[in-house]
Structures are given as C-alpha cells and as structure tokens.
Amino acid sequence: MLLLSHVGFSFMEDLLGTLRARGLKGYVLSSLPEPQHQADRPAVLAGLADHVHVTSGHVLTARDVEDCLDRLRAAGEQVQCCLTVWEGYRHLMALANARLGVPDLDEKQVLDLRDKLTLRNRLADAGLSRGRASLLTPETLAERRSDGGRYFVKPVSGIASFGTFPLTADTTWGDVERITAEARSDTVYADVFTARPGPGTLNPDAERGDRPGMDFLVEDYVPGREFSFEVIAVDAEPHVVAVHEKCEVTETAGTVLENACVSPPVSLSQEEVAAGIHWVAKVLDVLDLDRGCFHVEARHTASGWDLIEVNPRVGGSLISPSVAALTGGPGLLDLWLDSLLTADRPDGFGATLRSLSFAADGTTPCRSATFFRVFFAEPGTIRAVGLNDDLPLEPVVAHVLLEPGDVVHSSSREVFLGQVLWRMDRADRDAVLPRLLPASEHAIEIVYERERG
Template identity: 30%
Template structure:
C-alpha cells in the first residue's frame, strides 16, 4: 500500500559536473510543492544525498530491473511525476510515466525522440522539411542510398546521442569508412537499434539547438543555443552560445516548425532539446531529444535568460504549465577544450579569473586517456563558461579564457580500425 508521501521519481542523476545545478533547482521546486525526490541511480551516490530523500542503486541500463525497482517504489509511495535527463534512459522513463499515469513524453513521443529513423519517417510524412534519407543494413545498401540521395551525405547510428558515430562522407570512398564508423558506434547503444546506419542528405546551414517545454502538447520555447562544431568530418560539439535576445526566439517560421514537429511526433509533456539546421529552404529539424540539452546548455540558458530548467522540469512533470519568462537579457557561452591528438592526460589547470568568466573546470582526472573520433568521442579535457552583454564579446571572452587552460599530456597511438568504441567520460552516470 502506498504511503501518504508523494514523490517525484528521478531516473539517473547524471554527473555532478553536468547536472548538479539542475538537481538543486528541481529538489527545491519539488519540496516547495510538498513532494519528495526519490532517485534510482546506477552507482553509489555521493553528492546526490544532499538533494534526494531516498536513493536506490541498481543497474539502470537493465530496463527490466529498472522497471521492477520503480514499481516497488510506487508500491510504497504515491508517484506524482517522473523525471529523466540522461539520453540512454529517456525511453524507460517515459514508459514508466505512462504506466504510472503521470505526465510524460508519451510512448509515441519518446520513440520519435530516441529512434532517429522513426523521427525522419514521421516528420517527412507530416509534411515537414526533411533531408532525403534511408536506413541501411550493410555497405551495399548504404552505397545505393547515397547514390540515390546524392553526395555529400551524413552517416549516423540510429539511436545514439552526442554526435557519436556521425560522419560526413563526400564521396563513395569516404562512405566506406563512414558506414563502418557509424555501424560500429551503434553497437554501444540500445539493442533494438544496433547495426547498420542511417544515410541522409547533408543539410547546409548554421546549426542551432532549442530547449523547450511541452505542456499537454503545447510547445513553449525557452532558449536558443548557437552551436560550434569541429573535428571534421565528424560533428564534435566544441561550444555553444545562448543569447536571451536571440531574434530566432521570435521567428514565426522556426517556432511553427518546432511546434508542428512536436505535434507530429506526439510529444506531450516534458522538456526537449531540438537540433535544427537553418537552410536556404527553411528550418530543418535534425533531431529532437526527449530531455534537456547536454553540454551545460541549460546552465547557459539560465545564466543568460533567468529561466531555470530544473524548475520547469518539475512543473511539466507535475502536469503544470510552466511560466517561461526571460527576466534577464544577457549572453552566456561555453567552450570545450580538446586535445590535438589521442593522449594520456597528466594534469589540467583552468583559469580562476578572466573577463566575464562564470566558471571553468577540468573534465578528466590525471591518468585519463582521451580519444578523438572515430576511436572515441567527447574527448574533452576542460571547459570555460563566460558571460557578456552581446554575442561578439562573449565569443572573445571564451577565446581568451580558453587560452588560459593548461594541459600536460602524452600522445598515444590511435586505436586500430574496428576496435570497440570507448564510451566517452561524462556521458553516463559514473560518479562513485
């Protein structure tokens, strides 16, 4: 029998470096609403104790075990909402929300977020601008698809985040390597989506991301991040800038495209992170993720606009329409430090003082091996976050602060072709 306690169930806390600021705000919001926060986590908690009223440790990547554990908690307490911001766990979290009868992305919605092929198919059928694409099981199918679509093409796994395994192929020779990289990368993802790769038309134009809230299907944009990528022909994200006064927040075509895309996918309640290319044909949805943005983008959004994504997450999980009001008019940006080659890190030192510096941190411990694509991804040794009154000054401050980062590292040989992909540090909850 359930107790009189009402709880918000959180599936995975994420890493302290990336997610503590969200947890802090979510916990405060939940308690103001009279609810406790209960966590199901992958490894033994440390910093999480300050924010959660109850913590259960299980292998959250065993979805059956996760569901059983969640049901045991629901038998003891009244679950009034489910929260999740870790990409590999958004699907079981949405399934649990549906089972418990609380607001969530919806089952069709989470499949549209998690399965890139399903999303492409449904958005195309819904009349939204989309690239030519095909799901391919082997290299022969990939060659045929690329020939039909036309080079250059992007080759990607069906269901991974953080641009892992995503490669640009300009011709048939590059396609051979790109297909192998994408297919190999898919093997670390969810079992139903392993093997093969999506081949799709390369959309030309600047890339942005938009974090927005959904309340009963109504799309509420919060902030836009302008993205900077590197490590060509891969798509490593090396920085983002959020401007509270970004004109795209008032662009009717972009906002209509985002609202239509969420309706087509059937996303109902939650927060999403939509990635969009601004092409000469109009905004093109690259993908919609069923969670807040990574890379500290929500922190940038809060710093620049005053909107607190942790509070918004709790509101939508409880079925309440969030108050999305930008009460600040600033600019905030992040720049990640990458090595020039695969390396063994001995030490990382970041600046403590620089113009506009908000925070900076090493991202790896001494003794960590960083591997660039295709042997590894998100090979970041540090980040700096700066704020300013305008985007140009913010970019200049990011460059200046990044130049103050000091890295002592030893070059190591790249992994051989076909070696097992190393999951990047910081992608999953590995705090101990």
C-alpha cells in the same frame, strides 16, 4: 521523485540540488557504474540523495523501474513523478510516469522519436524537411558515395554524436564496422545503439546481409548554420525558452563536436527567429508532441529551417545553466521538473513559461546573453589540467571533468574535458563576444604526457 541515472551520472548533482531547493526527496535508481567509478560514485550519490539503488547491470530495464516503484510504494513513499536526462532511459521515464498517473509522452512516442530514419522521412512527407534518409547498407553506401551528392551518416537510434559523420569518397563499410565495434565495447553507450528504437520502425523482414549489429542511416546533408531550440510544451502549447546558436561545430571522420554556443543567436534576424519558432511548433504538431521538454536541433539557410533531430529531453552540456543565466532564475531542468509537478494545474505554470519565453514575433524578454564553450580531450595521458584565470570575463559556471593521470583513448564519441559558461548583458554582447571568443579557446589549459620512444 524518482531519478533514473545511467552508470551513476546523468546530471544527478544538478537534479538533486533542484529537488532539495523544493523540499522534495530524491530517490536515485542507477545502473552499475563503469569499473573505474564503482568504488566511489555510489557513495557520492548516497551523500546527495535520500536513497540510492544501484542495479547489477550497466543498463536499466523496465523491470528495474517497476521493481523500484513497488519498493517505494511498499515503504509508504508517494512518488510524484520520474525524470531522467539520459535519452536511452527516456522511454522508461515515460513508462514510470504512466504508472504514476503523471501526464507525459507515452513510451511509443519516445521510441518513435529515437528512430531517426522514420522521423526524417515523416517530416519530409509533411514538407518540414528537404532531406530524406535511407537505411545504410553496403549497396546504399556505394550508391551515395558515387553519385556526387552530400550526405550524412548517423546511427538510426543513436545518442550524442557518437558515430555521426559526413559521408566522403573515402568512407568505407569498414569505417562503419569499426564504429560498431567501438559502440559494442563502450559501457556507457552500447545499449542505446544496439537496441532497435521500437517495434515496426524498420522492416523486420529486410535482409541484413553483412550489415553490422547496429543500424545506420544515410541522409541528405542538411546545410546551414546550426541552432537548437529549447522547448517546454504544456497542453499542446510549445514554449521556446531559448535559442542557442552553435558558433563552432567541428565535423570529424567519426563524430561531430559542438564546441561553442551563444544565446540569443547572433546571426539571425528577429523575423528569422520568428520563422524558426513557427517551424518548431509545426514539427511538434506533426509528431503529436503536446507535452514535455525538447531539444530541437536545426539548421538555417536563406531558404528556411530544416531538422537535424528532435530530442525528447533537456539539451546536454551547459544548456540548462545557460537558460538559468538567460532568465535570471529557472534553468531548463527546473522548468521541465515544474511542468511534471504541475501537470494537473497547468494554467499558472503556462503563464510563467510565457513570461520567460520567446514571443511569436521572435522577441525575447531576457536582457542577458550567454556564451559557453565545451572542451574535448585528445587521446593521451593527462599530465596537468585546470581553469585559466586570465580571461576577459569571469565565468558563471566552470567544470573541469578530467584529472591528471586520466588516460583518454581514441574513440568515435566525444570525450568531454570540461565546459565553461559566461553571462553578459545583451546590450553589451556585440562588444564583449569578439574578445571572449578567441580567449575562451584557452579557458581550460591541458598538458599531455609525452610519449616515450
């Protein structure tokens, strides 16, 4: 299998471990890591993969992927499929799979999904979203800021939560320019913002005026509690493997931090879950998405379901391990990989998916529940950091991603400190969760260096 890695990361340890368990070779094509990781990260990958090729640029291109496939074919390797979890390379994965003859989304479908402006209005036209979006300009910013409504700002073609924030009376065009400057200087995220999602998605003749070098949209604020549907679609049949409720979401001036998730949801009735599954199926149908892995983010109110965005990939953070803990077997990465490897014989895999997924009536076969918390670092120099060993429930997954001496800079994107996942019997969840929620806030303890005056 060909795995596409962005700057040396993108869940490579998880993906390569999944391939090893299947007896498959893993070939990693990675863009150049950030300077602080260039000395060690390629060597780490080389110890895990059968072959690693690192390009000279921080961003992979279609030519990089095509050249890699040519080299593998010349070496006599039979590449079964290509996979990446980095959304900025999802269209390259589609391109590679098309060349390999593996059924997948096509490149245009992926790029269209990444155009959040057109996507929002397309679903509104279909009656599946109550909100609409407009291109953000100094004029539309002033109009929305003064009309008293609630709005949200995000990059037209963004990733993660970088540069996403609620519009307030204090928001200025200078804030947009500041976030743009940060994006341009960010090695990891720059390319996914500056490149347009695809040809024709915005009016090429529109007057840019003093708009920044990346496009933002302003959309009607979507109210309600936030959820995500983890979906594997095979032959136009979507399977909702899990539903996560985001029980803590923090909206700041420059980003949105998704702090904690629980699955199955605690605040939804079975009927509301069923309505959500039906709504997701209609969204995928309108968008003509008949296969692939999707992380569909949505909000729910008494008036029903509405969209945040459709991501054509596995969810980030601990979504895949959470699914594994729920099913007692495969995680979402495993299922996505299986859907690619069995694309020419979907019947047996479809039966497996149905046995793991929510039924149309909103019931789930899983007897477990999960809760995970993601931790974000604050600006400063880390003096000490580690996992708290005094917790009411032992975690099943714990990652501490930063080390003493690391320096965290102020940014409009989240800086991950670590993440911790717990599993419990679903029958015990309502008793365990009230104790675990407050205790989990201190699952990772961190001390910063004091500033010297």
